Amino acid sequence: MKNKIALVDDDVDFLDATKNLLEAKGYAVVTATSGEEGYQKAKAEAPSLMLLDVMMGHDSEGFDIARKLSEDPATKNIPVIMLTGIRKAMKLPFSFEPDQDWLPVKAVLEKPIKPDELLKRIKEVIG
Amino acid sequence: MTTLTINDISVTVPEGGTVLAAAKAAGVNIPTLCYLEGLDAIGACRVCVVEVEGAKSLVASCSMPATEGMKVHTNTPRVRKARRTVVELLLSEHDGDCQTCERNEDCELQEIASDLGITGVTYSGERTAAGIDASTAALVRNNSKCIKCRRCVTVCNQIQTVGALFPQARGFKTVIGPAFASTLDSVTCVQCGQCAAVCPVGAIVEQSHIQRTWDALDDKNKTVVVQTAPAVRAALGECFGYAPGTLVTGKMVSALRRLGFGTVFDTNFTADLTIIEEGTELLMRLKKALVDKQPVALPQFTSCSPGWINYMEHFHPDMLATLSTCKSPQQMFGALAKTYWAQKVGKKPEDIFVVSIMPCTAKKFESQRPEMNASGMQDVDAVLTTRELARMIKQAGIDFTSLPDDAFDKVMGVSSGAADIFANTGGVMEAALRTAYEIVTGRPLPFEDLHVVPIAGLEGVKEAALTITGTVEDWRFLENVTLKVAVAHGLGNAQKVIDRIKSGEASYHFVEVMTCPGGCIGGGGQPRLTSNAVRKERIKAIYKEDESKKLRKSHDNPKIKQVYGEFLTIPLGKKSHHLLHTSYTPKERV
Numbered sequence: 001m002k003n004k005i006a007l008v009d010d011d012v013d014f015l016d017a018t019k020n021l022l023e024a025k026g027y028a029v030v031t032a033t034s035g036e037e038g039y040q041k042a043k044a045e046a047p048s049l050m051l052l053d054v055m056m057g058h059d060s061e062g063f064d065i066a067r068k069l070s071e072d073p074a075t076k077n078i079p080v081i082m083l084t085g086i087r088k089a090m091k092l093p094f095s096f097e098p099d100q101d102w103l104p105v106k107a108v109l110e111k112p113i114k115p116d117e118l119l120k121r122i123k124e125v126i127g
Numbered sequence: 128m129t130t131l132t133i134n135d136i137s138v139t140v141p142e143g144g145t146v147l148a149a150a151k152a153a154g155v156n157i158p159t160l161c162y163l164e165g166l167d168a169i170g171a172c173r174v175c176v177v178e179v180e181g182a183k184s185l186v187a188s189c190s191m192p193a194t195e196g197m198k199v200h201t202n203t204p205r206v207r208k209a210r211r212t213v214v215e216l217l218l219s220e221h222d223g224d225c226q227t228c229e230r231n232e233d234c235e236l237q238e239i240a241s242d243l244g245i246t247g248v249t250y251s252g253e254r255t256a257a258g259i260d261a262s263t264a265a266l267v268r269n270n271s272k273c274i275k276c277r278r279c280v281t282v283c284n285q286i287q288t289v290g291a292l293f294p295q296a297r298g299f300k301t302v303i304g305p306a307f308a309s310t311l312d313s314v315t316c317v318q319c320g321q322c323a324a325v326c327p328v329g330a331i332v333e334q335s336h337i338q339r340t341w342d343a344l345d346d347k348n349k350t351v352v353v354q355t356a357p358a359v360r361a362a363l364g365e366c367f368g369y370a371p372g373t374l375v376t377g378k379m380v381s382a383l384r385r386l387g388f389g390t391v392f393d394t395n396f397t398a399d400l401t402i403i404e405e406g407t408e409l410l411m412r413l414k415k416a417l418v419d420k421q422p423v424a425l426p427q428f429t430s431c432s433p434g435w436i437n438y439m440e441h442f443h444p445d446m447l448a449t450l451s452t453c454k455s456p457q458q459m460f461g462a463l464a465k466t467y468w469a470q471k472v473g474k475k476p477e478d479i480f481v482v483s484i485m486p487c488t489a490k491k492f493e494s495q496r497p498e499m500n501a502s503g504m505q506d507v508d509a510v511l512t513t514r515e516l517a518r519m520i521k522q523a524g525i526d527f528t529s530l531p532d533d534a535f536d537k538v539m540g541v542s543s544g545a546a547d548i549f550a551n552t553g554g555v556m557e558a559a560l561r562t563a564y565e566i567v568t569g570r571p572l573p574f575e576d577l578h579v580v581p582i583a584g585l586e587g588v589k590e591a592a593l594t595i596t597g598t599v600e601d602w603r604f605l606e607n608v609t610l611k612v613a614v615a616h617g618l619g620n621a622q623k624v625i626d627r628i629k630s631g632e633a634s635y636h637f638v639e640v641m642t643c644p645g646g647c648i649g650g651g652g653q654p655r656l657t658s659n660a661v662r663k664e665r666i667k668a669i670y671k672e673d674e675s676k677k678l679r680k681s682h683d684n685p686k687i688k689q690v691y692g693e694f695l696t697i698p699l700g701k702k703s704h705h706l707l708h709t710s711y712t713p714k715e716r717v
Contacts, residue, residue, distance in 0.1 A: 059697065059700075060692060063692045090698075091407070091697075092697065092698070093406065093407065093562055093565075093566045093682045093698070094403075094682040094683070096688055097688070099688070102689045103692060
């Protein structure tokens with residue numbers, strides 16, 4: 001059976017391109033364009049992994065959804081990789097990293113995303 | 128060099144020194160009440176008199192130059208009698224309620240009276256009328272305890288160049304105080320408390336917040352959270368017999384828990400946050416000036432030190448735009464404790480009582496500024512000086528020296544070494560450079576141990592210039608720009624920097640000012656008496672604390688990332704602006 005990946009981003013072009021890439025590599029993909037939609041799809045579809053953007057409806061939406069997923073017994077075992085351009089967009093003097101206290105994700109990748117790097121990370125998380 | 132004898136001990140000292148200094152070099156202790164190291168001799172108290180062979184009368188050793196071949200005697204019957212008489216006369220005027228005085232067992236007059244063997248009141252006569260001036264938020268003056276030594280006058284005028292206190296009238300009627308013997312709030316006083324730090328008796332002390340802190344700790348409905356400034360950990364130990372420069376961070380945290388503080392956090396956390404906000408503010412100002420070619424207020428002055436803010440508001444209201452809009456770490460902490468942390472623990476701001484432990488008296492004033500209520504109420508409820516914390520520890524019967532080490536609570540208790548060095552002159556600048564340089568170049572500050580040597584140390588005004596090369600894409604406009612910075616401590620030195628800027632003699636991008644000599648480690652609320660030797664030991668301890676940490680840079684602090692990711696989102700953003708930044712008010716100089 002194909003591994004299913006939930007892809008959550010409000011940038012439709014990014015969504016399409018990444019979906020094509022992942023499907024070409026043999027993954028099944030479900031998409032969502034908001035954090036809340038992503039959360040609902042995660043509950044309904046039980047994907048093996050979620051790729052989650054940060055700045056969507058509000059600037060830290062992805063961070064909030066990552067915490068919500070980890071607190072819900074139905075979704076807490078779904079690993080999350082964050083894909084974000086927040087550091088560059090906000091000129092932050094630091095980059096975000098997974099943190100057991102507040103950012104319960106497997107990895108944070110900075111946009112622009114390199115396809116090879118993304119596929120490598122996905123493999124590390126779900127095999 | 129000059130060779131002389133003190134009590135038949137031969138001693139050779141540098142030319143131009145005093146007999147008092149020569150005696151110290153010879154290992155002879157001469158008591159003083161008005162002398163202050165490094166300043167013009169005041170010569171008011173006459174306790175330091177000595178006998179010089181060939182001189183008709185006794186001389187004050189603090190102002191008598193040491194000369195070649197001089198033969199000085201410090202322990203003759205004539206000297207002993209004169210000193211006793213001087214101190215007995217001081218005691219005859221002094222309101223000696225020693226048992227209930229705040230300075231009991233920490234009083235230079237008490238100590239000298241004891242050393243001189245004075246066991247009774249020899250002269251009884253008229254006493255200085257009691258007159259308590261509690262008109263300001265930070266300080267309380269009591270003229271009936273004043274021994275007219277003029278130390279406060281000297282620091283207020285020579286070091287701080289504020290001029291709030293001076294001697295008026297003569298003889299028994301002499302009053303040391305604000306003009307026309309009025310109250311301190313009627314003149315321009317920046318509330319730095321350097322007067323209280325040098326007062327040998329209990330004539331100037333801090334406004335005590337001890338009782339309100341006990342009340343909050345005893346109130347079952349209050350969640351009491353405490354923050355500790357970086358300078359406190361390097362000085363608190365002195366109140367319990369440790370040598371200056373002994374770090375007591377772990378014991379301090381233990382003591383705070385035993386006093387009943389449920390959550391023990393660290394002002395260092397918001398010092399790191401200050402660097403992110405203030406560093407970003409500086410880079411934005413530079414971008415505006417260099418790329419957008421818009422008028423912008425430069426240099427940017429630091430804004431952590433509330434005495435300095437008062438000084439700018441009263442003395443340079445035309446320059447307020449140059450001050451960073453960042454609140455001090457104390458106030459950032461209060462605002463976040465009652466919003467961000469309150470949400471996390473499910474409390475309302477009104478249920479939380481924030482106590483600060485500060486090396487400073489002006490922080491008491493700052494906490495009561497009307498605009499410091501970003502949470503919807505006063506953000507910081509009580510401010511205890513290092514001395515007041517020591518008193519509370521003693522009141523609670525805690526044996527400080529035998530306490531185990533404990534650690535700060537998570538989130539707002541995690542900090543980098545860059546936050547520690549906020550405690551001393553040059554530290555905020557170094558912390559800012561550690562972060563700003565790395566943002567702009569992607570590389571760590573290229574100095575050994577990340578220390579910016581030219582801006583460290585106790586020289587009054589320090590300067591450095593750093594040419595930026597190898598910038599990353601976003602900050603390419605700073606390529607080959609020479610960043611010029613200055614650091615001043617003590618308001619007199621800050622005034623010198625302002626004079627140089629105003630005359631066009633110097634220009635800088637970023638200037639750090641700390642109100643007190645040496646920075647916060649020499650603050651008005653620290654254990655007395657702070658000499659330069661003590662300052663150096665405390666600074667050494669602070670750098671040791673910095674170097675002992677794995678995290679050395681504010682932007683590496685994972686809890687800072689957390690507070691942005693969970694709550695603030697971005698530096699200088701809407702929430703930051705509301706909670707972490709402030710504005711200043713032009714005020715009159717009286």
